[in-house]
Amino acid sequence: MTTFLFRLFYNHAITGPLSRQHFSAGDAPEPRNSLLRARILEVDKQQQGNITIYKGFKPFRGYGKVIGGWSFAIDITKPKELGGKCSRFKVHEMRDYVRHQVEALEWLGLTVEERIFVSGRDVSDGGTFIGQDGRPRATIAGREMRNLLSEPDNRARPYTVIRLLGWDGELALTIFLRFVIVKRNLFIEASHSILTPLRDSFRRHDQVKRVEGWQGYLSLALRSIRLFSRPLSGFSHLGERRDDRRALVGVADRFTGSDFDYGASFSAREWASDERYQRYFQKLDSEMYTKVVEQRIFDALVQFLDERHIDTGELVQRQTTILNNGVMVTGNGSINAENVAGGAGAHAGHGGQKGGGQPNGT
Template sequence: MRNSTIRSILHDRFRAVAQSPGVDLATMLKYGLMAQRRQQVRDAVLAVLAVATLALLSSPLVLLPIFLAWLVVFAELYDAHESVILTRLTRHSFDPAEAPLPSSPALRDHLVDIADRGAGNVTVFADYSPFVGYGSRINNWSFTMNVAKARPGETVVPFAVGELYDRVAAEIAALGLPGLTVGDKLFVNGLDLRYETDPELQAAVLPDALLPPVPTVSERFIHQLRDNPRTRARPYLTVSVTGWEGEVVISIFLRFVLLAEKGMMFTEAGYSLLPPLREAYREVDRLVNCAPSERMARIALSALRRTAAALVLALPNTLAALSEPRRRRRQQKASIKAIRGHTFNYGAAYNPREHATDHLYHRYFQQLDKEMYVKAAEQRIMDAVADFLEEHNVDVSDLRERQTTILNNGIFVTGQAQVTGASMAAGTGAVARMESRIRQGVGQAAAAARPDLAGRRQV
C-alpha cells in the first residue's frame, strides 16, 4: 500500500488527488517515504549478501551471509519499531508536525500542495463512482415531486434551488454530530474535463492541461452549477460524520434539481461508508504494551520469517529502485502523449484509506453509531425539505408519505405482517430469517474458525 500510494499520488503529477475525511495524506506520504528509503538501503545490502550466498552455495560458509542477512532484516525492523513506531506513532506521541521531511525541495513543495488539497471542494474521479475517497456506497434514494402544486387555497411562492441547499445545510449543521462537516463539493469525471465540458467549467477546474486539476473552485461557480443541471459536473451538498477517531466515517451526498419550466424537483441522496481499518494496521497498539524483551523476541522472530523472501527479492527490488526515475520519466511522457491525444484521465483512481479498510466492525457500538448518524441526518434532511416547501405553500402531502418510506429504510409492513426486534415476516406462510451482515462475504463458520473475527460484524 505504501508503494502504491507513493507511486499513484506523489509521483503521478497530472492526476487529481482524492482525499478522505479524517486522513492526512501528506503525513502518510512523509512516513512512507522514510520507510521506503530505509528499506531500499536494506535491500541494497541484502542484494550483496544474496550474491554472496549464491557464490558460497556449495560451501559450509553459506550460513554466514544468511546469518548476516537475518541480522540486516532484524536491524531494519528494530529501527522501524523502536525509532519510529514506538517513539512517533503511538496515540500519545504522534504529532503530524514532527513527520519527517524528504530531502528533495521539489518533494517537500509537492507534499505541501497535497496537504492543501485536503481543504478543496473539487473531486475529480477516474472510474464509475464519483465519490472516490469516501468508501463504499451503502444506500441511496431519490424521488421527484411537483413543486408547482400549491396547498388548497394557496399560491406557490417561487424559490431558487440554492435557497433549499442553504436551508438543508444549516439544519444539518445544527445537529452537532461528532466530526460533522457540511459543505458543497463538485464532482466531475477526469475524462470529461477537456473535451466534454463547457469552456467555463474547463477554465475553472483545468486551467492548464499539463497540470493537475485545481482542488478548489469558487462558491459562486458551484452556485451557478446548482442552477444548471445539464452540465456533466455535479455539485453535491456533502455531509460527513467522522466518528470513533476516524474509524467510522459516514458521508451523505445530496442533490436537488429544480426543473422550473415543468414545476418538478428531483431529489437524490447517496450514502458512503468508510469502515474501520484492518487489524494489520493496529500493530502499534499491541507493541506499545509489550515489555522490551518481548518486543525484541517478536522482532527477531519476524526477521527470521522474512529473511528468505527478503534475500530472494533484494536484487529485483534494488534494480527496481534504481530504475524508478527512468520509469517516472516514461510515465510522464506517456501521460503528456495521452493529454495531447485526448485520451488522458485526470481523475483520482487510488485512495489508501479505502484500500486499508476492513469489512468488519470491531465494536458493536461502531455499527450502532453509524445507524444513529444516518438516521439523525436523514430525519433532519427530510424535515428541512418538507418545512421549506411548506413555507413556500407547496403541497407536501406526497412528500410526507415518501418521508415515512425513506426513514423506515424501505421496509413496508402491509397486510398480516409481523415485526419483531430482530426479524420481519409478511404474508401467509412467510418466514423471517435474521441476517447478521450487511453484505454477503464472511459467514458464521468463517468467523468461528478465526478467533480474531470474534465479536466483529460484517460491514
C-alpha cells in the first residue's frame, strides 16, 4: 500500500505541478532542511559573480565544449597614412568599445560581461580569490578588478564573455574575447564554446501519462507489488544529509597545503548536454549568429583603430579570412569547421563539433 500511494503521488506530481505546462521555478517551495536552504543561497550567490575558478586543464568549465577559435597580433604603431602619428590607448578602452558595440545588437538572449578565469591551483588562502572563511569568492570589483583587467601576464585571465541563449535556453553559444597589448603589438584571442540541448533521457517524465480510471489504478497497483524493492533506499536520505553538511563546513577546516585545487570540476548543465543538435535549424542558426557577432566584433575593432589613425589593412585581411572560413554541415547533426588563424604568426584553436545558440524572438 505504501509503495502504491508513493507512486500515485509521484505520478500526479510530475503530470501536474511539475509538468512542463505548469512548472515555474519562481513558485518552487524552499527546502525544509536549513542546510539545503543555505546551500541554495550560496549557489545563487556564486551564479551572480564574475569569477570562474576552474579545476584541471580546461578553463571554460560549465560553458560546454570548446569548438574552435582564432587569435592574431597586429602592429599598433603603424600609422594609417605615411608620416602620420598613431594615438596611444589603453586596453580597457578597446574592451569597453567592443563590448558596447556588441550590446548594441540588442538581441533577446544576448549578454556581455567581464569575467576572470583562474585555475584553482593558482589561488591560495588570504589571496584575492579566497575569502576569510576559506571559500572561493564569487565576485571581485573595484581596484582589484581594474588591475586584473589591465594585467597581461597574470595567471588570472580576464575575458569579455559574449553569450547567446536560443531555443528557449536549449542552446548556449559563448565567445570568449581577450585583448592584450604587448609592447608595440595588440594581441586578440577568441574561443568558442557550445552547450547543446539536454539529452532525451532528461525528458522522459514529459511523456508520463496521468494515472486515471480504474484500469490505470489497477495497473499501478500491480506494478507496486514488489517485495523488498530497494530495501536500503531509506538510508539514502541520511547519506544526502551527510553530504550536505560536508559541503557547508569551512573549506579551511578540511584542507591544508598549497597544492589544493579550489576549482570546480563539474557542471550539471554541461554534463546533461546532448552530443549533437536535435533540430536541423539549430545548426543553421548557430553558424548565422556566430558570423553576425564576429562581424560586429571586427567592425568595432576597425572603427576603434581608425579613430586612432592606426593602419587596419592587416586586420581587414584577417577579418575576411576568419569570417569566410569553410564550414561543412553534415547529416548527423554536427558541424565540422576548419579553424583558421588570422595571418602570419597567428594561431588557430582545435576544431570539433561546431554550433551555437539562437536568440529568442528572432
